[in-house]
């Protein structure tokens with residue numbers, strides 16, 4: 001059922017990103033990391049090139065396709081291709097990957113729950129970005145609700161033809177530059193998940209503002225913002241899916257469906273960073289140990305490199321399983337969480353191993369010596385979109401409750 005070979009198109013995509021990563025992105029990575037920003041000219045050129053590679057400049061087509069294709073004759077490759085691209089982009093620079101223009105994490109909830117009019121309205125702004133780059137974002141996390149997403153406190157109150165939103169969202173990727181953000185709020189915190197509603201709040205809406213931009217340890221070139229909603233009035237048609245969609249726990253399910261699609265991609269990025277560190281350490285060992293160092297020490301390091309490669313391969317296979325299931329229309333909640341938990345942990349350990357193998361050299365902050373940057377970047381992959389700990393709880397719950405068999 002699941003393919004391990006890449007299609008010709010996926011192979012070409014991987015090679016194109018690899019070559020761009022090697023020749024253009026990596027030489028500028030540390031500069032962008034220090035500047036905590038990415039050159040907009042680069043992003044514009046990259047956008048133009050990737051549109052050509054995708055063979056489509058119609059974002060509605062891309063974002064609307066959706067991963068859950070139920071017709072077995074119409075098996076999609078969308079998720080698998082996205083995972084291949086995400087791994088390679090993160091191999092080049094994960095902060096750039098997260099900063100690419102487009103709806104980002106905001107796409108899945110709109111794709112899964114938006115009305116046709118909402119899809120047209122919010123996706124069409126990405127149709128032509130030749131003059132101006134645009135981003136979408138996803139606002140779920142709050143100061144008091146991270147892993148426990150059911151505990152969000154941002155309130156939404158219906159007032160005639162509008163809703164009034166009050167609250168704070170934090171750690172929102174591309175939140176400050178986004179043209180719109182999918183904001184999760186609650187009509188009544190005591191209702192838990194059943195009280196959740198998802199709105200698309202557009203930049204410039206009165207009462208909607210950007211708070212502080214976080215100064216992070218890693219992924220520094222990517223913007224992470226706080227968003228503030230103070231008596232923010234949004235029209236009723238900004239409620240994702242319309243009123244009828246919330247007869248059940250739909251608001252919360254919208255959030256969760258997003259993660260089933262995106263956790264494997266986050267895991268793929270972790271694999272990309274881990275692979276970069278592994279390759280760096282391998283090259284370092286080839287240069288420094290083969291000729292001049294005693295054999296026992298080299299053998300121990302070679303065994304360590306082999307273990308890093310094995311673990312990375314296992315993590316990548318778990319990603320490919322999760323995305324292939326999505327492409328086949330098979331529910332993949334457990335596999336999505338498992339791939340994220342595994343890849344985050346494996347790649348973090350690989351980065352630690354790589355630094356240790358390279359010794360003091362591994363800690364240098366020099367152009368072309370990106371190991372310490374990958375070490376800083378990787379940590380968040382075991383935190384955002386649900387921490388590794390929480391993913392392991394999700395997996396064990398599904399197994400213990402007999403929802404699924406291993």
Ligand SMILES: Cc1cc2nc3c(=O)[nH]c(=O)nc-3n(C[C@H](O)[C@H](O)[C@H](O)COP(=O)(O)OP(=O)(O)OC[C@H]3O[C@@H](n4cnc5c(N)ncnc54)[C@H](O)[C@@H]3O)c2cc1C
Nearest residue numbers: 138139140141146147171172173383384385386387389390
């Ligand atoms: C760079 C970055 C980008 C982000 N982008 C976005 C974004 O675009 N949109 C968005 O909405 N959010 C975003 N986030 C937020 C991210 O999803 C949260 O940080 C994450 O869900 C964890 O929440 P928390 O930080 O509040 O930690 P907490 O939930 O407070 O967890 C703290 C610790 O407690 C553990 N823990 C929590 N619950 C349990 C439990 N039940 N059992 C055992 N251990 C538990 C966790 O594993 C963790 O170790 C981003 C975060 C970062 C760092």
